[in-house]
Amino acid sequence: MDGFVAQQRLSLRHFSMAQLASVIERSHARLCAVLILLSLVCFLPGFISLQPMDRDEPRYAQASKQMLETRDFVDIRFQDEARHKKPVGIYWMQSATVALGEALGVPSAHTTVALYRIPSLLGALATVLLTYWASLVFLNRRGAFLTAALMATSIILMVEARLAKTDAMLAACSVAAMGGLARAYLSRGAGVLPRRTLLIFWLGVAAGILIKGPLVLMFVGTTAAILSYRERSARWLLTLRPWLGAVGTLLVVLPWFIAIAIKSGGAFYSEAVGRDMLAKVGSGQEAHWAPPGFYLFAFFATFWPGAILAAIAIPFAWKHRREEPVAFALAWIIPSWLIFEAVPTKLPHYVMPLYPAIAILTVMAISRHFVGPYRPGAKVSTVLIPFIPIGLTVGLSAAAWSFDGTLPYRGLPILIASSLAALYAWRMFVMNQVLKSVWAGLISSALLAVGVFGFTQLDLRSLKLSPRLAEVARNLSCEKPRVATLGYREPSLVFLVGTDLEMLETGPEASHFLKQDGCRLVFVEKRFEDAFRTENDRLGQHPTLSTRVTGFNINSGRRLDIGAYSSGF
Structure with a gap:
């Protein structure tokens, strides 16, 4: 009798879980709500408490902060240096979220990095939901849900959701465009595409250009070119209304591109194209060189936990490469991946916009029982x-x-x-x-x-050197002190301390900085302290050692010991 009751309870539990899954799967809205909850669990922990992560994140955040400080929303600057590397889209988004936070009464909104991260969080959420939308062309609802869940839990998207940079939003724009392109290709001959699909496609293209220039065009263009070659015709692209869409895209992106050309005297284009994009193609920029094969190696960490399943699914993709859905996914992945591998400058997040296609192929293989322990190795x-x-x-x-x-x-x-x-x-x-x-x-x-x-x-x-140093500056007994740093030059310190933070080169410079009038504070890394003290003795001044901050700088790979010296109290 007890065994029968236990069996009935087990059956009831299984029935209840199956019934719950069935109820959720009946509605796109319910599935999307579950995806949002899963994404928030993966994206929100540490969103506020994680310090500005050097070096790229505080550079973006500081440039957006300076837009709010100067009310100049055309030019992009980090302190006095022009930051002509990427278009303005992400800076506008970050400035808007910070301005809204300030209007809502968020304390110290301009130096609250979480506000600058909100566009990335929204971009990551949009990536997950748009992956679900794009996958519905290839899979049923359950398969599309699983595909989007693999994106939500991938390590690379969890990281980028927490960083005030371009990459999460670029991934959203890319999957929006590719989802529209997939509908155009896989439903060719069926007539006119829905307006919603056209709107998502062209908004993804326009926003992607404003956020990171030509990359979204590369994803769309290489995929369309290969599929058109496969079909021996490009007529299927006409369902995307290319002339009307191109005009709309130009209306969105041209005003700023014209304005920055006038504002910078053309310097933006020489910097963005000549020194940024071509430098990445010609050599490993900013010590980010890596050999071909880097992305394949990094994939097993960045796309975890789905990476190994994706690797097992590779023979499935090759075996079924002539099937139209598989052919589209391969055209989405392979040409852009090869381009990224060929370019000397490599960072793990560059290939992230290709991961939704990999997730689609992986779930397709799983749904057809191709992935399992019986596969070789x-x-x-x-x-x-x-x-x-x-x-x-x-x-x-x-x-x-x-x-x-x-x-x-x-x-x-x-x-x-x-x-x-x-x-x-x-x-x-x-x-x-x-x-x-x-x-x-x-x-x-x-x-x-x-x-x-x-x-x-x-x-x-x-690892939290900049927040601890900024706290020292905030705790000074005087208002609005002048602050400088010697030996420690991370962008996060500029973001947290203030745009007017002075970057010094030598110990005597630091000594002369303190000699000037007013309340002053200088951070001196230990390597420079002997020269700093020698110059102080020569000048006959005796600055106060407020505190010492020790820690580890990930970017330089060195332990640091920094003295905080003040004067003028």
Whole structure:
């Protein structure tokens, strides 16, 4: 009797879960609501508490801050330096969110980096939802949901959702454009595309150009060219209303491009094209050189937890390459991927706009029972499923112990839970329970986001040099002190301390800075202190050592010891 009751309870539980899934799948709105909840779990932990991450994020945020300070929304500047590398789109979005936060009474809105991150958060959410929309051309609702969930839980999108940069929003624009292009190709001959599809496609193109220049055109153009060659005709593109769409796009993007040309005397184009884009093509810009194959290697970390499943699905893509949906996804991925691999300058997020297509192919392969432990080498390769959370748990614990002499106690239980969920995902895959393995991987990734960003980073105090130095400046007893820095020049310090932060080159410069009138504070890195003290002795001045701040600079790979010296009190 007890066994019968237990069996009935188990059946009822399974029936209830199946019924719940069935109810959710009946509505796009319900599925999208679940995707939003999953995304917020992955994107929000640490969104406010994570310090400005050098070097790119504070450069974008500082340039947006200066737009608000100067009321000049055409030119883009970092302190006195023109920042003519990317178009203005993301700066406008960041300025708007900060202005709104200030209007709503957010304290210190201009130096609250979370406000500058809101466009990236919205871009990441849009990427997930637009991946669902684009996937519906290839898969049923459940498959499209799983595809979008793989994007939401991918490490690269979780990172970019928290950084005030262009890349999350560019990914949203790209998948919007590619979703429209997929509908044009896969439904060719069916007549006119819905207005909503046309609007999403052309808004994705126009916004993508304003955010990061020609990249969205590369994704669309290379895919369209290959598919047109395959069809021996480009007539299918006419359903996108190209002439009308091109005119609308120009009306959106041309005003600023004309304004910046006039404002900068053409310097924007020589800098953006000549020194930024061509420099990346010709050589590894800003020490970001990497050999061909870098993105393939990085993929297994950046697209975790779906990466290893995607690798197992590669033979499926080759075997079914003549099928139109598979051909479209391959045309989306391969040419742009090869271009990125050929360019010497490489950063992991460059290929992120291609990941939705990889997720689509992966779920297609899973839905056709192609992915499983019976594939050659699959059982061995899936060791990478638990490798990432276990590696991060060990690595972050070691870093905290090395830098701060403690363990990340707040985040450690959640990191361990993430590792256990990943081990369960591995076990389910080996037992040929692929869907259960996917769900366990999604749960592991969500736990990893909470553990790493929500808690562990709080305990890595040595990595928070700029916030600690900025706190020293804020705690001075005088109002509006003049601040300078010697030896530590990270953009995050400019963002947190103020646009007028002075960057010094030598110890005597720092000494002469303090000699001037008014309340003054200078940060001196230990390597420069002997020259600084020698000049102070020569000038007969005795600045006050307010405090010392020690920590580790990730960008330089060095431990730093910085003295905060003040005068004029």
